[in-house]
Amino acid sequence: MSRDYDLAHLHPVVRDKVVSLTKKFEQESLPFRLCEGFRSPERQHHLFGQSRTRPGPRVTNADAWSSFHQYGVACDFVLFIDGKWSWNDKGKYKKYWTRLHVLAKEVGLKPLSWELPHLQLESISLNELKQGKYPAGGDESWADNLSDAISNWTLSPAPPMPSGGFQRPPLPDTATEDSPSLSSSISSISSQYRVTARNGLYMRAGPSTHFNVVSTLAANQLLQVTHKRDDWYQVDLEGDGLADGYCHSGYLVAND
DSSP: OOOOOOGGGSOHHHHHHHHHHHHHHHHHTOOEEEEESOOOHHHHHHHHHBTTTBSSOOOOSOOTTSSGGGGTOEEEEEEEETTEEEOOOSGGGHHHHHHHHHHHHHHTEEEETTEEEEEEETTSOHHHHHTTOOOSOOOHHHHHHHHHHHHHOOSSOOOOOOOSOOOOOSTTOOOOTTOHHHHTTEEEEEEEEEEOOTTOEEEESSSSTTSOEEEEEOTTOEEEEEEEETTEEEEESSSSSOOOEEEEGGGEEEOO
C-alpha cells in the first residue's frame, strides 16, 4: 500500500491542474513536490485505522471511498527539502504553505485548512462521487485504475463503475482553460532516442524536477520519445505508444 504518484491515475482535469501548479512552483522556486495522487481504498482504510484499530497518531478522518483521493480527483503536495519530505509548517516554512493554497486556488484546486498538503477538485462533491457522478472528460488510464479499485474492494459498498467511451491521450498533454500556455509548449515527436547520461538518467512522473522519480534509465538505453514539453521529453519505454514518464531533453540524443 505504497503512495501512488502516477499522473495517469488522476482524472485528466486534475492531472492538468497538477502540471500547471508545478510550473508555478518552478517559477517561484517553491520546494513542493507531488507526494501522492490517487490513493487506493485499501490504503485509505489502513490510514483510517491508525489511532482507531492500531497504534499511532490520527492522520485522517476519512475511511475508504470517503476521500477524494480514491476517485483520482485529489493530490497531496509536500515540501521536499535537502532530499527529504517535510510537513513543517512553522517559522519560515509557514509562508510556503500559505502560498501553496493561493496558487492551488488559481488553478482550480481546493485546499483544506486542516490538512495542509491536500488539494482537491472544487467543482464536485463527495456525495456526487459516491453516486458515480464523475467529472466529464475522463480517459482510459483514469477509468481503468478506478475500475480496478472498485472491483477489488470487498469490505464495504463501493461506488459505481465509471462508464463511457474513454480515450487514452498522451500523458499529461491535454491543456485546459486553467493552463492555456501549456498547449503552445507541446509538440509531437515520434523518434528513437538514446540516453547520454554516464551515470544514468532519472525518469520522472511529470515534466519537472518537482515530480517524483519513477525509474532510472541506463546509459545508452534506447527509448521512444513521443512528445516534447519545454525542456522535457515524454518517453515510451515499451514502444506501444503509451507514456512511461518524462526525462530532461539535455541527456537524450536522437539515435540516427
